[in-house]
Amino acid sequence: MAEIETLTAETAEQVEALRIKYLGKKGSVNDLMADFRNVPAEMKREVGVRINELKTLAQERIAALKEKVATTETATADIDLSRTAYPIALGARHPLTIVKNEIVDIFSHLGFTLAEGPEVEDDWHVYSSMNFADDHPARDMQDTFFVEAHPDIILRSHTSSVQARVMERNQPPIRVICPGRVYRNEAISARAHCFFHQVEGLYIDRNVSFTDLKQVLLQFAREMFGESTQIRLRPSYFPFTEPSAEMDISCHLCGGKGCSFCKHTGWVEILGCGMVDPAVLEANGIDSTVYTGYAFGMGIERITNLKYQVKDLRMFSENDVRFLGEFTAAN
Numbered sequence: 001m002a003e004i005e006t007l008t009a010e011t012a013e014q015v016e017a018l019r020i021k022y023l024g025k026k027g028s029v030n031d032l033m034a035d036f037r038n039v040p041a042e043m044k045r046e047v048g049v050r051i052n053e054l055k056t057l058a059q060e061r062i063a064a065l066k067e068k069v070a071t072t073e074t075a076t077a078d079i080d081l082s083r084t085a086y087p088i089a090l091g092a093r094h095p096l097t098i099v100k101n102e103i104v105d106i107f108s109h110l111g112f113t114l115a116e117g118p119e120v121e122d123d124w125h126v127y128s129s130m131n132f133a134d135d136h137p138a139r140d141m142q143d144t145f146f147v148e149a150h151p152d153i154i155l156r157s158h159t160s161s162v163q164a165r166v167m168e169r170n171q172p173p174i175r176v177i178c179p180g181r182v183y184r185n186e187a188i189s190a191r192a193h194c195f196f197h198q199v200e201g202l203y204i205d206r207n208v209s210f211t212d213l214k215q216v217l218l219q220f221a222r223e224m225f226g227e228s229t230q231i232r233l234r235p236s237y238f239p240f241t242e243p244s245a246e247m248d249i250s251c252h253l254c255g256g257k258g259c260s261f262c263k264h265t266g267w268v269e270i271l272g273c274g275m276v277d278p279a280v281l282e283a284n285g286i287d288s289t290v291y292t293g294y295a296f297g298m299g300i301e302r303i304t305n306l307k308y309q310v311k312d313l314r315m316f317s318e319n320d321v322r323f324l325g326e327f328t329a330a331n
């Protein structure tokens, strides 16, 4: 008994050796059991009780040793004091998130607040309220993803739908910046994807003019692409703005001199914009005789490509850590 109580072991192998020695098939406890039949009848009872006590004691002791050894072994195995601190590789923000945050930051310093709307939208918010005629080609199946059983429910194809969401719930002054994901039924290639991201801006108040729009966009372009950036506005057409324009920035790679990136023009297109069409204000419950506004919309992938020269749009959705890891420093 005393012998069993003082048993010790340092490793799992030693514990196992003890188990075999005392509790194994040919172990001492079994030997005693085998001798039991030679014990005289009048002593059987007492000897039986003693053997059972011995067996329980051995089992308990060995189980305790097993536990002790297991905890010390894992404790020492888990702690490697020679390892360098913080060996876990840190993740990086997605490049589109980095650029989105930067765009939102710039506009929030100019007084714009964040607004968001649903990606699964209805025709009204995406098209009708934005002054798209019923037969406008943008509603065509080629562009828009429809929900089969409910032709009125679509995946928004631009963030302009958030303009309608904001206007229907707020009266001017309105000054919002709306980032979000949009969907278009396009074949996936290096230059097109069936989903991408946009940022929409909307400002409505009394006496808002085209000059205000131009000034805000110039400020944005300089903060985003550098102090020496120039902008130019070219007349364009969107159903929801009148007049409409597309904005180019001077190519920040060649400084406007002309290079292969800007196709030797010195300019690269970055967004669409214009004065909110009075029909849009009226459709969304805002008095167009009192208020005017401007709006603009840009693709986040496009801005990211300009900043980081990502050649293939598919890189943004492939989750390749080698690509994503390149943006750790930009966090």
Ligand code: DAH
Pocket: 157, 158, 159, 160, 200, 201, 238, 241, 271, 272, 273, 274, 295, 296, 297, 298
């Ligand atoms: N919604 C347009 C698009 O997806 C972008 C755009 C152009 C938004 C002009 C605007 C705007 O707010 O004024 O191509």
